[in-house]
Amino acid sequence: MIVWDLSDRPKLKSPSRMKYDQARQADMLLLPERVVTLNETAGAILWLCDGQRTIAQIIEELETKYETTNLEEDVVAFLVEAADKGWVEAWK
Secondary structure (H helix, E strand, O other), X not given: OOOOOOOOXXXXXXXXXXXXXXXXXXXXXXXXXXXEEOOHHHHHHHHOOEOOOOHHHHHHHHHHHOOOOOOHHHHHHXXXXXXXXXXXXXXX
């Protein structure tokens, strides 16, 4: 299990990529030999995992976009799960 620090810069694990599917009206995570249909929250987080933004910046952007606060625990928990599934990794 990966332990994230707010200064870490998560990115999608290569060669996966994100795509918005018009037919399903949902974000999709395209992985080698499988496709994951994401809920709105998962998609919003993963679109920001570009290896440039820190986790703190991702949280700030999401809190601004959704006009809310206290997303840190939920975002970090999602990133732990996403890393366990092989969707994201820390960009060093």
